[in-house]
Amino acid sequence: MAAVAVTADPLDLQALTAEIAGSSTGDGAVATFVGLVREQNQGRRVSFLDYEAYEPLAVRALNRILDEARDTWPTTRIGVHHRIGRLELGEASIVIVAASAHRGDAFAACRYTIERVKQIVPIWKHEHFAGGDVWLEGATADPDDEAARQAALRIACA
Amino acid sequence: MRVTVRLFARLRDLAGSGELVRDVPDPATVQSVWRTLVAEMPALQDYERTMSVAVNADYSKMTAPVSDGDEVAFLPPVSGG
Numbered sequence: 592m593a594a595v596a597v598t599a600d601p602l603d604l605q606a607l608t609a610e611i612a613g614s615s616t617g618d619g620a621v622a623t624f625v626g627l628v629r630e631q632n633q634g635r636r637v638s639f640l641d642y643e644a645y646e647p648l649a650v651r652a653l654n655r656i657l658d659e660a661r662d663t664w665p666t667t668r669i670g671v672h673h674r675i676g677r678l679e680l681g682e683a684s685i686v687i688v689a690a691s692a693h694r695g696d697a698f699a700a701c702r703y704t705i706e707r708v709k710q711i712v713p714i715w716k717h718e719h720f721a722g723g724d725v726w727l728e729g730a731t732a733d734p735d736d737e738a739a740r741q742a743a744l745r746i747a748c749a
Numbered sequence: 750m751r752v753t754v755r756l757f758a759r760l761r762d763l764a765g766s767g768e769l770v771r772d773v774p775d776p777a778t779v780q781s782v783w784r785t786l787v788a789e790m791p792a793l794q795d796y797e798r799t800m801s802v803a804v805n806a807d808y809s810k811m812t813a814p815v816s817d818g819d820e821v822a823f824l825p826p827v828s829g830g
Contacts, residue, residue, distance in 0.1 A: 626830050642829070645757055645822055647806035649829075673829060685830055705830060713801070714829030715758035726759040727828035732801040734808055 594669065595653040597644050597714070599676040602683045611670040612690035622697035624705050626685040628678045632727075635720040642675040642684060645713040649673065655734060656707040660689075660700045663744070667691040667700040673714060703747035710739050750775045750817035752782055758825045760800070763792045777815040779804065783823065799826050 592610040604625060612621045628640050657669050670688045678684055685708065689701040708714075711734045716727040733739065754769040761767040764786075773785050779802045787794050802809050803822040815821055 643758055643761075644829075645755065645803070645806070645824065648803050648808070648822070651806065652808075709827070709830045711827070712829045713757065713803075713824050713827055715825065716828045717758070726762070726825065728759070728799070728826040729828040730826055731799050732808070732824060732827045 594671070595650055595657065596672040597646050597649045597653070597675060598672060599674065602672050602674050602686045604683070604686045604688070607670045607672055607686055608688050611668050611688045615668075615690065617666075617692060618690045619692050620694035620697040621688060621690045622694070622701040623689075624685070624687040624701050625683050626705070628680050628682050628684060630680050632718060632720070635718070635725075637680065638719045638721060639680065640678045640684070641717040641719065642673075642678060643715045643717065644673070644675045646675075648713050652712040652732075652734065653708070656704055656711070659707065659740070660703055663703070664691065664696045664700045667696045669700055669704055671704055671708070673708070673712070675714065699747045703743055706743035706746050707740070710736075710743060750777060750815075752777070752815055752818070753820045754782065754786065755803075755820060755822035757822070760793060760796055760823055760825050764790055773815070775817075778811065779809055779813050779815060779821055780811040782815055782821045783811065786823075793823075796823065796825060800824055801827075 689697045691697040801824040
């Protein structure tokens with residue numbers, strides 16, 4: 592199993608955790624994050640989400656985020672899998688695993704990864720709700736925007 | 750020269766296709782490819798302020814040169830996670 596994936600298959604947190612943390616006895620902490628499809632968004636009742644990705648660039652951007660995190664938390668290992676295609680309510684859209692010697696680094700690296708995913712990974716949610724559909728648009732992706740990166744770092748270390 | 754244009758999310762919906770092949774004058778930049786598209790599909794214009802661009806699946810800039818056979822992608826603001 593690769594540390595980074597963009598896949599139409601259901602995500603498997605347990606398998607990714609085993610992959611990232613399973614063989615090490617030096618870890619004191621594993622932090623995980625699972626993003627779920629929520630029923631309510633901005634006052635709309637969501638029916639389902641359809642995720643689209645520019646896959647080769649999404650994989651590159653995810654690897655870049657892991658490189659950034661390694662620079663900040665050198666002993667932390669991270670895995671991140673993002674799902675694409677149609678997802679029903681309650682399904683996992685993203686799973687992140689961060690394993691480290693200490694909990695502080697594991698939590699921070701995990702949070703940093705999800706914040707950066709939302710900033711620079713070319714994936715889009717097409718929200719289908721009662722009465723219509725809308726493409727959600729968040730951040731203008733610019734991996735070289737240092738202010739955005741610092742903002743993610745501040746959130747991660749808050 | 751001939752380039753492949755990739756469009757995603759709402760840009761893809763507006764264009765009616767996620768992949769287009771276009772002939773553009775040489776020398777070309779990402780900007781000149783974009784202008785060709787907007788001339789054809791003015792509805793795309795609004796995204797110029799907020800989109801990102803990529804050449805051959807790597808983030809790039811509007812001023813970057815484009816070569817024959819390149820894949821040029823225009824990306825609305827992202828909403829993954």
